[in-house]
Amino acid sequence: MxxxxxxxxxxxxxxxxxxxxxxxxxxDISREDVLSRIENVIQTIVISVSKGEAPVLKVMNRSSWTNVRFQKSVGLVLKADVSLMAIRCDCPSSATKFALILKLLSVIYKLVQSDSYATKRDIYYNDVQLFGSQRTLDFIVDDVSCLLKLATxxxxxxxxxxxxxxxxxxxxxxxxxxxxxxxxxxxxxxxxxxxxxxxxxxxxxxxxxxxxxxxxxxxxxxxxxxxxxxxxxxxxxxxxxxxxxxxxxxxxxxxxxxxxxxxxxxxxxxxxxxxxxxxxxxxxxxxxxxxxxxxxxxxxxxxxxxxxxxxxxxxxxxxxxxxxxxxxxxxxxxxxxxxxxxxxxxxxxxxxxxxxxxxxxxxxxxxxxxxxxxx
Incomplete structure (x- = not known):
């Protein structure tokens, strides 16, 4: 042997x-870090609303090779000037996505606050009508992971x-x-x-x-x-x-x-x-x-x-x-x-x-x- x-x-x-x-x-990302990151996103939205502006969430374009470069000792790393996607609440093509991201942020915030755990499947079955399909929720989870720089x-x-x-x-x-x-x-x-x-x-x-x-x-x-x-x-x-x-x-x-x-x-x-x-x-x-x-x-x-x-x-x-x-x-x-x-x-x-x-x-x-x- x-x-x-x-x-x-x-x-x-x-x-x-x-x-x-x-x-x-x-x-290491603590519970406080997660809560703080979500609060920062919500604060940005509240400030926009208080100014009479339509809130916008900006997420990295996860399907663009132009956002990454190859570093042999590490792998694919972000470039300094990444392109972002604007997810607007006042645009018909992205309003639904905007709402789903806010819903998921709310769910995550409550889970972290109560030190609870839920799978993506659990979240989906808690509101099947809202998410429509597991695939839709999976994409939203990936967007939120990218937005908060967290893992699933x-x-x-x-x-x-x-x-x-x-x-x-x-x-x-x-x-x-x-x-x-x-x-x-x-x-x-x-x-x-x-x-x-x-x-x-x-x-x-x-x-x-x-x-x-x-x-x-x-x-x-x-x-x-x-x-x-x-x-x-x-x-x-x-x-x-x-x-x-x-x-x-x-x-x-x-x-x-x-x-x-x-x-x-x-x-x-x-x-x-x-x-x-x-x-x-x-x-x-x-x-x-x-x-x-x-x-x-x-x-x-x-x-x-x-x-x-x-x-x-x-x-x-x-x-x-x-x-x-x-x-x-x-x-x-x-x-x-x-x-x-x-x-x-x-x-x-x-x-x-x-x-x-x-x-x-x-x-x-x-x-x-x-x-x-x-x-």
Whole structure:
């Protein structure tokens, strides 16, 4: 067993050396800070009304690449002169959005004041008629997160990890059958205890459950597995960053060999446009691509029936990825992206099961971790 992870141990030593030079700034946001930020927004609105002006909320344009720049040691960070969107209460195209943001600010303010907790689903079902759809609420939550510079949680974590929540609650993630929800207050976590040799980010909760069913965390090596259930939420990213800062172990990503999987991995590693203002506390630039590599599809002879041809959406996404600076600065990653684009095919992690039922946990991952099969 000791010999099996020699390559991971070497990587850990290299990581420790680089972390000595890394910037680990991470800002804790208190309840008072949250209340103060909401009060400042409301105060601005009240002042506008008192002057007889139509109130306007200004939010960063979260879909514009012109607002961010790439910094290799951190990821995507905000430019100094970001473009803002004006959300006006007197404009038919944005009045509804303005009202929904105020409603959500009110809900958040009351929750923070009473030291209570609610999921996005809870908020939606408390006023289904107002929000109309969960998707609408999700967009509003993202806008409010950006407006207040706060974070939102849907991820799960499991493995060799124990810690205390801010209120003193002990959380033990050592379970071979079920994962633990990622904390809704990652910055408040303390007394982290773990002997994990590495952290494994997985794209889907189905993959995480498969690893747990095969007792991957204990049978193979002490480790921590985390998933943001697809496109990661902020708290899942905060948790990966916190564990990386605290434990100084390698961080690997296991995602589908498709454009969507690559983008998810890049968000953990380099960040996103919408949360570029929090890049220093959200990104882990040392994330390594463990699999599923596009080149693995042929290398492991994944059966044809498990390979999926590209769609038009895949073509658009892969072209977008190739134009991003952070892909171009990683030659090995760029080669894999080029391979995928050339073959015009993709495969999910689950496709490895078509080779053999336990191929992922008993052959693919052990060999990758033993021989350094990551990029």
């Amino acid at each position: 000791a010999e099996q992870f020699t390559e991971v141990d070497r990587l850990r030593e290299t990581l420790l050396e680089s972390l000595e030079k890394a910037d680990k700034r991470q800002e 949680s849907k991820g799960f974590i499991s493995g060799d990890l124990c810690y205390l929540e801010e209120d003193g609650t002990k959380v033990d993630c050592n379970s071979s059958s079920a994962a633990t929800p990622v904390s809704s207050n990652v910055n408040g976590i303390r007394n982290i205890v773990s002997s994990a040799k590495f952290i494994l980010i997985v794209e889907k909760d189905a993959t995480l459950q498969r690893l747990l069913d095969d007792d991957f965390c204990t049978r193979l090596s002490p480790c921590i597995i985390i998933t943001g259930k697809g496109m990661p939420d902020v708290n899942s990213r905060l948790m990966v960053r916190k564990l990386w800062d605290e434990l100084h172990v390698p961080v690997f990503a296991l995602v589908d060999a498709d454009p969507h999987g690559i983008e998810i991995m890049c968000i953990y590693k380099y960040g996103s446009m919408s949360m570029a203002f929090e890049a220093h506390s959200l990104t882990v630039p040392s994330v390594l691509w463990l699999g599923l590599l596009p080149s693995d599809i042929q290398r492991y002879r994944v059966p044809e029936e498990s390979i999926i041809p590209f769609s038009q959406a895949d073509e658009s996404k892969i072209n977008s990825l190739r134009n991003r600076t952070y892909i171009a600065c990683q030659p090995a990653w760029e080669r894999e992206v080029q391979t995928m684009q050339r073959l015009k095919q993709k495969a999910e992690i689950q496709s490895l099961a078509s080779i053999a039922p336990h191929f992922l946990t008993r052959v693919y991952l052990p060999n990758k971790l033993r021989y350094g099969g990551w990029i």
